[in-house]
Amino acid sequence: MSRATTTTATSLRHRVRAPQADELERVPWWRLLDDVERSRVAAEMQVAQAETGELLCRIGRPATLWFGVLEGLLKMSNDSAVGAPITFTGVPSGAWFGEGTLLKRENYRYNIEALRKSLVAGLPIATFEWLIERSIPFNRYLMNQLNERLSQFIAAREIDRLTDPDIKVARGLGALFHPVLYPGVGEVLRITQQELGYLVGLSRQRVNEALTRLQARGWIRIEYGGVRVLDLPGLQRAQPHDLHAPAAGTGT
Numbered sequence: 001m002s003r004a005t006t007t008t009a010t011s012l013r014h015r016v017r018a019p020q021a022d023e024l025e026r027v028p029w030w031r032l033l034d035d036v037e038r039s040r041v042a043a044e045m046q047v048a049q050a051e052t053g054e055l056l057c058r059i060g061r062p063a064t065l066w067f068g069v070l071e072g073l074l075k076m077s078n079d080s081a082v083g084a085p086i087t088f089t090g091v092p093s094g095a096w097f098g099e100g101t102l103l104k105r106e107n108y109r110y111n112i113e114a115l116r117k118s119l120v121a122g123l124p125i126a127t128f129e130w131l132i133e134r135s136i137p138f139n140r141y142l143m144n145q146l147n148e149r150l151s152q153f154i155a156a157r158e159i160d161r162l163t164d165p166d167i168k169v170a171r172g173l174g175a176l177f178h179p180v181l182y183p184g185v186g187e188v189l190r191i192t193q194q195e196l197g198y199l200v201g202l203s204r205q206r207v208n209e210a211l212t213r214l215q216a217r218g219w220i221r222i223e224y225g226g227v228r229v230l231d232l233p234g235l236q237r238a239q240p241h242d243l244h245a246p247a248a249g250t251g252t
Contacts, residue, residue, distance in 0.1 A: 012054065016046040019121060023047060026070050027121070028094060028183045032137035040130070046122045050074075050114040057098065057112040063105075065122035068096040069184070072118020073191060075199055076110050089152065090115075090176050090199040092191075094184020099142055100149070102128055115195045148180045164240045165202055169210035170219065172200040173227060174235035190226040213243050 024030050024042060033041060047070070050056060056067055056074065074091040088110060091097055101108060102125050114120075131138045152175060173196070176182065176189055193207045200207070211227065214220045219231040219238075229235065234242070 012048050012050060012056065015048045016122075017048070018042075019045050019047045023070055023119075023121070026094075026184065027068060028096070029138060029141045032141055033131070033135060037131060037135055037138075040127060041123065044124055044127045046124075048120060048122075050118045050120050052114055052116050054114050055111055056114070056120060057108045057110065059109060059111055060107050062107050063098060063101040064125050065098075066096065066102055066125070066128045067098050067112070068121040068123075069093050070119040070121055071184075072120070073115045073195060074112050074118060074120075075115050076112055078110065087199055087201060090172075092176055092182045092185050092189060094182045096145070099128075099145060115198060116192075144180060148178065152178065152181060165206050166210040166213050166243050167238050167240055168200045168202065169196065169207055170214055170235045170238035172196065173214075173220065173229070174232060174238070177229050177232055177235070188223065188226050188228045192225075217243060 019042065024038075024045075030038065030041070046065070050072070057063075059078075069091055071093050073093075074095075076088040076091060076097075078086045078088070091112065097112070098108075132142070173189070176191070176199075177185055179185075193211065194204045196211075197204045197207045202210075211220065211222055214235070215222050217234070219229070219234045221228040221230055
Protein backbone atom coordinates (compact mmCIF):
# COMPACT_ATOMS: atom_id res chain seq x y z
CA MET A 1 0.00 0.00 0.00
CA SER A 2 1.02 3.63 -0.34
CA ARG A 3 2.76 5.06 2.71
CA ALA A 4 0.16 7.82 2.80
CA THR A 5 -3.59 7.50 2.62
CA THR A 6 -4.53 9.82 -0.25
CA THR A 7 -6.93 10.28 -3.11
CA THR A 8 -4.28 11.48 -5.52
CA ALA A 9 -6.40 11.59 -8.66
CA THR A 10 -8.65 14.18 -6.95
CA SER A 11 -6.19 16.06 -4.75
CA LEU A 12 -3.55 16.62 -7.42
CA ARG A 13 -6.17 17.73 -9.92
CA HIS A 14 -7.34 20.41 -7.52
CA ARG A 15 -3.79 21.66 -6.92
CA VAL A 16 -2.63 22.06 -10.53
CA ARG A 17 -1.41 25.36 -11.90
CA ALA A 18 0.27 26.70 -15.02
CA PRO A 19 4.05 26.21 -15.29
CA GLN A 20 6.38 29.12 -14.66
CA ALA A 21 8.96 30.15 -17.25
CA ASP A 22 11.91 28.71 -15.29
CA GLU A 23 10.05 25.42 -14.86
CA LEU A 24 9.51 25.11 -18.61
CA GLU A 25 13.25 25.63 -19.12
CA ARG A 26 13.86 22.56 -16.94
CA VAL A 27 11.86 20.35 -19.33
CA PRO A 28 14.52 18.50 -21.39
CA TRP A 29 12.53 18.56 -24.65
CA TRP A 30 11.35 22.20 -24.35
CA ARG A 31 14.20 23.60 -26.44
CA LEU A 32 13.42 21.17 -29.27
CA LEU A 33 10.09 22.88 -29.96
CA ASP A 34 9.35 25.80 -32.25
CA ASP A 35 7.51 28.93 -31.10
CA VAL A 36 4.04 27.64 -31.99
CA GLU A 37 4.65 24.35 -30.17
CA ARG A 38 6.04 26.11 -27.12
CA SER A 39 3.02 28.37 -26.95
CA ARG A 40 0.59 25.45 -26.90
CA VAL A 41 2.67 23.42 -24.43
CA ALA A 42 2.98 26.38 -22.06
CA ALA A 43 -0.78 26.92 -22.20
CA GLU A 44 -1.75 23.29 -21.62
CA MET A 45 0.94 21.82 -19.36
CA GLN A 46 -0.07 21.37 -15.72
CA VAL A 47 2.20 21.53 -12.67
CA ALA A 48 1.49 20.37 -9.11
CA GLN A 49 3.25 19.53 -5.87
CA ALA A 50 2.87 15.82 -5.04
CA GLU A 51 3.08 15.01 -1.34
CA THR A 52 5.05 12.06 0.03
CA GLY A 53 3.09 8.84 -0.59
CA GLU A 54 0.72 10.30 -3.17
CA LEU A 55 0.01 8.32 -6.32
CA LEU A 56 0.29 10.05 -9.69
CA CYS A 57 -0.62 6.92 -11.63
CA ARG A 58 -2.67 3.99 -10.38
CA ILE A 59 -2.93 0.54 -11.93
CA GLY A 60 -6.05 0.23 -14.07
CA ARG A 61 -6.68 3.96 -14.46
CA PRO A 62 -6.78 5.42 -18.01
CA ALA A 63 -3.67 7.32 -19.07
CA THR A 64 -4.53 10.94 -19.86
CA LEU A 65 -1.25 12.76 -19.15
CA TRP A 66 2.42 12.43 -20.01
CA PHE A 67 4.23 13.00 -16.72
CA GLY A 68 7.55 14.62 -15.85
CA VAL A 69 9.47 15.22 -12.63
CA LEU A 70 10.68 18.80 -12.36
CA GLU A 71 12.09 18.18 -8.89
CA GLY A 72 11.85 15.25 -6.50
CA LEU A 73 11.81 11.47 -6.53
CA LEU A 74 9.09 8.96 -7.48
CA LYS A 75 8.99 5.19 -7.70
CA MET A 76 7.29 2.86 -10.16
CA SER A 77 5.86 -0.28 -8.57
CA ASN A 78 3.26 -3.02 -8.81
CA ASP A 79 0.04 -3.35 -6.79
CA SER A 80 1.22 -4.83 -3.48
CA ALA A 81 -2.40 -5.63 -2.55
CA VAL A 82 -2.42 -8.57 -4.99
CA GLY A 83 1.13 -9.89 -4.60
CA ALA A 84 4.61 -9.32 -3.28
CA PRO A 85 5.63 -5.63 -3.59
CA ILE A 86 8.00 -5.00 -6.49
CA THR A 87 9.68 -1.68 -7.28
CA PHE A 88 10.42 -1.50 -11.00
CA THR A 89 12.48 1.69 -10.96
CA GLY A 90 13.02 5.06 -9.34
CA VAL A 91 12.04 8.21 -11.22
CA PRO A 92 14.22 11.22 -10.26
CA SER A 93 14.36 14.84 -11.40
CA GLY A 94 14.39 15.43 -15.15
CA ALA A 95 12.52 12.23 -16.01
CA TRP A 96 9.49 12.05 -18.30
CA PHE A 97 7.62 8.78 -18.33
CA GLY A 98 4.50 6.97 -19.52
CA GLU A 99 4.88 7.65 -23.24
CA GLY A 100 4.52 3.94 -24.07
CA THR A 101 1.21 3.73 -22.22
CA LEU A 102 -0.08 6.82 -24.03
CA LEU A 103 1.04 5.59 -27.44
CA LYS A 104 -0.79 2.28 -26.91
CA ARG A 105 -3.84 3.97 -25.37
CA GLU A 106 -3.67 1.54 -22.46
CA ASN A 107 -4.58 1.83 -18.82
CA TYR A 108 -1.68 2.08 -16.39
CA ARG A 109 -0.02 -1.24 -15.52
CA TYR A 110 1.95 0.26 -12.63
CA ASN A 111 1.67 2.70 -9.74
CA ILE A 112 3.75 5.85 -9.58
CA GLU A 113 4.22 7.11 -6.01
CA ALA A 114 6.06 10.14 -4.65
CA LEU A 115 8.85 9.04 -2.29
CA ARG A 116 9.22 12.65 -1.16
CA LYS A 117 7.49 15.95 -1.84
CA SER A 118 7.98 16.37 -5.60
CA LEU A 119 7.16 18.97 -8.23
CA VAL A 120 5.57 17.15 -11.16
CA ALA A 121 4.27 18.20 -14.56
CA GLY A 122 1.65 16.67 -16.83
CA LEU A 123 1.05 17.19 -20.55
CA PRO A 124 -2.44 16.25 -21.82
CA ILE A 125 -2.53 13.33 -24.22
CA ALA A 126 -4.05 15.49 -26.97
CA THR A 127 -1.07 17.86 -26.86
CA PHE A 128 1.34 14.93 -26.65
CA GLU A 129 -0.15 13.41 -29.82
CA TRP A 130 -0.21 16.82 -31.55
CA LEU A 131 3.54 17.16 -30.97
CA ILE A 132 4.11 13.70 -32.42
CA GLU A 133 2.19 14.65 -35.56
CA ARG A 134 3.99 17.98 -35.92
CA SER A 135 7.58 17.84 -34.59
CA ILE A 136 10.39 15.69 -35.96
CA PRO A 137 12.78 16.69 -33.12
CA PHE A 138 10.16 15.69 -30.56
CA ASN A 139 9.74 12.31 -32.27
CA ARG A 140 13.50 11.76 -32.15
CA TYR A 141 13.44 12.56 -28.44
CA LEU A 142 10.68 10.02 -27.87
CA MET A 143 12.44 7.30 -29.88
CA ASN A 144 15.60 7.85 -27.86
CA GLN A 145 13.56 7.68 -24.65
CA LEU A 146 11.92 4.40 -25.63
CA ASN A 147 15.23 2.85 -26.68
CA GLU A 148 16.96 3.85 -23.44
CA ARG A 149 13.98 2.70 -21.37
CA LEU A 150 14.13 -0.74 -23.00
CA SER A 151 17.78 -1.04 -21.95
CA GLN A 152 16.85 0.19 -18.48
CA PHE A 153 14.25 -2.49 -17.92
CA ILE A 154 16.51 -5.23 -19.25
CA ALA A 155 19.07 -4.07 -16.66
CA ALA A 156 16.34 -3.97 -13.99
CA ARG A 157 15.53 -7.65 -14.62
CA GLU A 158 19.18 -8.44 -13.98
CA ILE A 159 19.26 -6.35 -10.79
CA ASP A 160 16.17 -8.16 -9.47
CA ARG A 161 18.03 -11.47 -9.70
CA LEU A 162 21.10 -10.26 -7.84
CA THR A 163 21.60 -11.65 -4.35
CA ASP A 164 24.52 -9.47 -3.27
CA PRO A 165 23.07 -6.40 -1.47
CA ASP A 166 26.12 -4.24 -2.20
CA ILE A 167 25.80 -4.89 -5.91
CA LYS A 168 22.05 -4.25 -5.83
CA VAL A 169 22.74 -0.82 -4.34
CA ALA A 170 25.53 -0.11 -6.85
CA ARG A 171 23.43 -1.08 -9.86
CA GLY A 172 20.37 0.69 -8.45
CA LEU A 173 22.35 3.91 -8.05
CA GLY A 174 23.83 3.52 -11.52
CA ALA A 175 20.33 3.31 -13.00
CA LEU A 176 19.27 6.54 -11.26
CA PHE A 177 22.21 8.45 -12.76
CA HIS A 178 21.06 7.76 -16.34
CA PRO A 179 22.04 10.93 -18.29
CA VAL A 180 19.39 10.47 -21.01
CA LEU A 181 16.35 9.36 -19.02
CA TYR A 182 17.15 11.49 -15.96
CA PRO A 183 19.04 14.57 -17.18
CA GLY A 184 18.09 16.58 -14.10
CA VAL A 185 20.17 14.45 -11.74
CA GLY A 186 23.64 15.54 -12.87
CA GLU A 187 26.53 14.25 -10.73
CA VAL A 188 24.72 14.42 -7.38
CA LEU A 189 21.54 12.48 -6.59
CA ARG A 190 19.54 13.97 -3.72
CA ILE A 191 18.33 10.83 -2.01
CA THR A 192 18.20 9.52 1.55
CA GLN A 193 19.32 6.05 2.54
CA GLN A 194 15.71 5.24 3.45
CA GLU A 195 14.51 6.29 -0.02
CA LEU A 196 17.23 4.24 -1.71
CA GLY A 197 16.20 1.32 0.48
CA TYR A 198 12.63 1.57 -0.80
CA LEU A 199 13.90 1.46 -4.40
CA VAL A 200 16.25 -1.53 -4.04
CA GLY A 201 14.26 -3.48 -1.45
CA LEU A 202 16.75 -3.25 1.41
CA SER A 203 16.75 -1.79 4.91
CA ARG A 204 18.24 1.63 5.56
CA GLN A 205 20.97 0.01 7.66
CA ARG A 206 21.95 -2.39 4.87
CA VAL A 207 21.97 0.45 2.34
CA ASN A 208 24.30 2.39 4.66
CA GLU A 209 26.73 -0.54 4.74
CA ALA A 210 26.65 -0.85 0.95
CA LEU A 211 27.23 2.87 0.39
CA THR A 212 30.22 2.77 2.72
CA ARG A 213 31.75 -0.05 0.64
CA LEU A 214 31.01 1.74 -2.64
CA GLN A 215 32.64 4.90 -1.30
CA ALA A 216 35.71 2.95 -0.18
CA ARG A 217 35.92 1.55 -3.69
CA GLY A 218 36.00 5.09 -5.09
CA TRP A 219 32.77 4.84 -7.07
CA ILE A 220 30.76 7.36 -5.05
CA ARG A 221 31.13 10.02 -2.38
CA ILE A 222 28.47 10.27 0.30
CA GLU A 223 27.46 13.91 0.77
CA TYR A 224 24.96 15.67 2.98
CA GLY A 225 21.51 14.79 1.62
CA GLY A 226 22.73 12.74 -1.30
CA VAL A 227 25.32 10.77 -3.24
CA ARG A 228 27.90 12.05 -5.75
CA VAL A 229 28.87 9.63 -8.50
CA LEU A 230 32.60 9.38 -9.21
CA ASP A 231 32.64 6.31 -11.46
CA LEU A 232 29.31 5.74 -13.23
CA PRO A 233 30.55 2.83 -15.41
CA GLY A 234 31.83 1.14 -12.25
CA LEU A 235 28.40 1.34 -10.63
CA GLN A 236 26.58 0.17 -13.74
CA ARG A 237 28.85 -2.85 -14.29
CA ALA A 238 29.49 -3.73 -10.63
CA GLN A 239 30.15 -7.40 -9.84
CA PRO A 240 30.64 -9.04 -6.42
CA HIS A 241 34.37 -9.59 -6.95
CA ASP A 242 34.85 -5.85 -7.57
CA LEU A 243 34.11 -5.03 -3.93
CA HIS A 244 36.41 -7.72 -2.60
CA ALA A 245 39.39 -6.84 -4.78
CA PRO A 246 41.68 -3.94 -3.75
CA ALA A 247 40.74 -0.56 -5.20
CA ALA A 248 43.14 1.04 -7.67
CA GLY A 249 46.15 2.51 -5.91
CA THR A 250 45.64 0.66 -2.61
CA GLY A 251 48.04 -2.19 -3.32
CA THR A 252 47.38 -5.89 -2.84
